[in-house]
Amino acid sequence: MVFSQPSGRNKQSLFGTTDDRKKPIPTFRLQPKGPPPPPKMPTVDDLLDTAKVVALPMHIRFRGVKVREALVFQGPAGWGEFAPFVEYDDAEAKMWLAAGIEAAYLGAPDPTRDSVRVNATVPAVPADQVAALIGRYPGVDTVKVKVAEPGQSLEDDVERVAAARDLVETVRIDANGAWSVAQAIEAITAIGDVEYVEQPCRTAEELAEVRKAVSVPIAADESIRRSGDPLRVAQLDAADIAVLKVAPLGGMRALLNLAHKLPMDVVVSSALDTAIGIAAGVNAAAALPNLHRACGLGTGELFSRDVAPSFRIEGGVVKPRRVEPGIDLPLASAERTQWWHDRLRRCHAQLVRR
Ligand SMILES: [Mg+2]
Numbered sequence: 001m002v003f004s005q006p007s008g009r010n011k012q013s014l015f016g017t018t019d020d021r022k023k024p025i026p027t028f029r030l031q032p033k034g035p036p037p038p039p040k041m042p043t044v045d046d047l048l049d050t051a052k053v054v055a056l057p058m059h060i061r062f063r064g065v066k067v068r069e070a071l072v073f074q075g076p077a078g079w080g081e082f083a084p085f086v087e088y089d090d091a092e093a094k095m096w097l098a099a100g101i102e103a104a105y106l107g108a109p110d111p112t113r114d115s116v117r118v119n120a121t122v123p124a125v126p127a128d129q130v131a132a133l134i135g136r137y138p139g140v141d142t143v144k145v146k147v148a149e150p151g152q153s154l155e156d157d158v159e160r161v162a163a164a165r166d167l168v169e170t171v172r173i174d175a176n177g178a179w180s181v182a183q184a185i186e187a188i189t190a191i192g193d194v195e196y197v198e199q200p201c202r203t204a205e206e207l208a209e210v211r212k213a214v215s216v217p218i219a220a221d222e223s224i225r226r227s228g229d230p231l232r233v234a235q236l237d238a239a240d241i242a243v244l245k246v247a248p249l250g251g252m253r254a255l256l257n258l259a260h261k262l263p264m265d266v267v268v269s270s271a272l273d274t275a276i277g278i279a280a281g282v283n284a285a286a287a288l289p290n291l292h293r294a295c296g297l298g299t300g301e302l303f304s305r306d307v308a309p310s311f312r313i314e315g316g317v318v319k320p321r322r323v324e325p326g327i328d329l330p331l332a333s334a335e336r337t338q339w340w341h342d343r344l345r346r347c348h349a350q351l352v353r354r
Contacts, residue, residue, distance in 0.1 A: 044348045050074040053340045055332040071340045075104030081277040094347040095250040102251035108283035115317040116285040118298040124149030130163035136301045139316035142170040142294035148178035174198035184210045208238035241265045252284040269296030275308040279323040286320045
């Protein structure tokens with residue numbers, strides 16, 4: 001069947017009638033001039049209304065835990081996570097709450113890229129388990145290997161790193177501040193060439209000393225996120241790379257601001273986050289103007305159950321996406337739930353007082 005073509009004044013197109021096209025296009029504003037007002041700080045009751053405390057089982061012990069607890073809540077912009085490690089005090093934990101509130105009430109900053117390269121993470125396992133762990137991260141070319149685990153020897157580290165090096169192009173190591181300056185220099189010399197050594201010693205001063213003594217680049221993690229002054233690392237010339245995490249820094253925008261001020265490469269990493277926290281990390285990494293290295297955002301692979309399907313790594317990258325928790329969540333016990341609610345109340349009170 002053939003339709004006849006309308007003609008003259010009534011001829012329609014996607015842009016209106018032919019005659020309409022001669023008229024000036026009306027303009028209007030979607031929003032009043034100026035930046036939108038900041039969203040109101042939610043009350044504790046707002047947060048607890050949708051809060052769920054989850055206890056996520058892990059494939060492997062990491063940071064001394066095999067179950068990761070987190071409190072997640074929903075706001076108008078999506079879901080936020082509050083999961084400071086249990087040993088952190090409220091002053092430190094309140095930053096994690098600020099990050100969760102930002103995700104749930106303000107949402108993500110505008111992206112500058114549509115995917116983020118990630119690294120595989122190898123905990124302090126025996127060398128013969130390394131290949132299986134890396135196999136969980138399809139297409140990655142960078143592996144972060146944990147070293148300096150209490151109770152293990154330098155030989156264990158050397159073997160674990162060598163096993164990773166056999167499989168991928170780029171290996172970075174993380175000592176979580178466990179070495180003295182002398183131990184760091186000895187270990188770095190024994191382990192050999194790596195992309196960088198993350199937090200070889202505890203303090204920024206020690207990092208600066210190690211950095212002077214070795215040719216391998218030094219990355220700062222705890223020296224930035226657990227220090228009162230995250231710029232001190234730069235002032236002391238203590239690092240070549242900054243490892244930045246959304247939750248301890250107080251949110252995606254706080255991370256972007258700090259990255260802008262730091263005169264060094266940045267790697268965005270997770271803090272053993274659930275898929276909700278990982279989403280914030282991926283969004284922050286996707287919004288950075290410059291990103292040259294793989295990010296530590298593939299740690300969802302360490303969970304045997306997450307609040308939502310983990311970020312799928314394909315070709316070594318993850319893509320930003322919105323995360324909604326499933327309905328059948330592994331919930332924490334009543335006692336642990338109460339512990340998290342109390343912690344949330346105390347941290348919220350500190351944030352409001354700020
Ligand atoms: Mg680290």
